[in-house]
Amino acid sequence: MTLLLPFPSRTEITDRNIDSDTWCRLKHLHVSFRDLGWESWVIAPEGYDANYCEGHCVFPLHAKMNASNHALVQTLVKLVDGVPDDSEPPPHACCAPIDLATIPILYYFHEHNIVLKKYPMMIVKSCGCH
Numbered sequence: 001m002t003l004l005l006p007f008p009s010r011t012e013i014t015d016r017n018i019d020s021d022t023w024c025r026l027k028h029l030h031v032s033f034r035d036l037g038w039e040s041w042v043i044a045p046e047g048y049d050a051n052y053c054e055g056h057c058v059f060p061l062h063a064k065m066n067a068s069n070h071a072l073v074q075t076l077v078k079l080v081d082g083v084p085d086d087s088e089p090p091p092h093a094c095c096a097p098i099d100l101a102t103i104p105i106l107y108y109f110h111e112h113n114i115v116l117k118k119y120p121m122m123i124v125k126s127c128g129c130h
Contacts, residue, residue, distance in 0.1 A: 024055035024065045024095035026127050043106040043114065050123060057093035057129035066098055066128030075129075099125040 032047040033039055039046075059079045061067040067075075071093035078089050101123040109115045 022056050023062060024053065024057050024127055024129050026124060027052050027054045041108045043108065045103075045105070048103050048123065052124055053095045053097055053127035055095045055127075057095055061093070061129055065095075066126065067093065068128065068130050071129040093129040095127055096130050097124040097126070098128040098130070101125050 029050045029052050030047055031050045033042040034046065057065060057067065057071060057075065059075050061072055061075055074090050074093055077083060078092065081089060083089050100121040102118050102120045103122040104116060104118050106114065106116050
């Protein structure tokens with residue numbers, strides 16, 4: 001079976017262009033354990049750069065958006081309204097983390113024990129459209 005989607009006209013593409021400042025991208029977020037009220041049990045670090053993803057995932061999906069193939073197809077289906085009349089169109093693809101890193105945290109456990117534990121998926125390293 002072959003899926004044929006009508007390609008949008010240049011006018012439609014231009015009309016749907018968005019400012020590159022609003023594309024899906026990594027944003028800085030510093031987390032301070034003191035600000036969270038955790039300084040009494042977290043020894044180190046005092047905080048870390050957690051970061052987050054923010055931005056639009058609309059046609060045309062630029063290479064810097066790290067879009068999945070599914071996001072590309074979903075975006076095209078939404079653009080050309082390629083769903084049956086009785087179906088809801090899919091939402092836009094979402095800007096989400098695609099690479100996450102681990103952070104080691106040294107903390108007090110039951111007041112007198114000190115634990116060093118690695119917490120996975122705590123730092124967003126890169127984002128993409130999914």
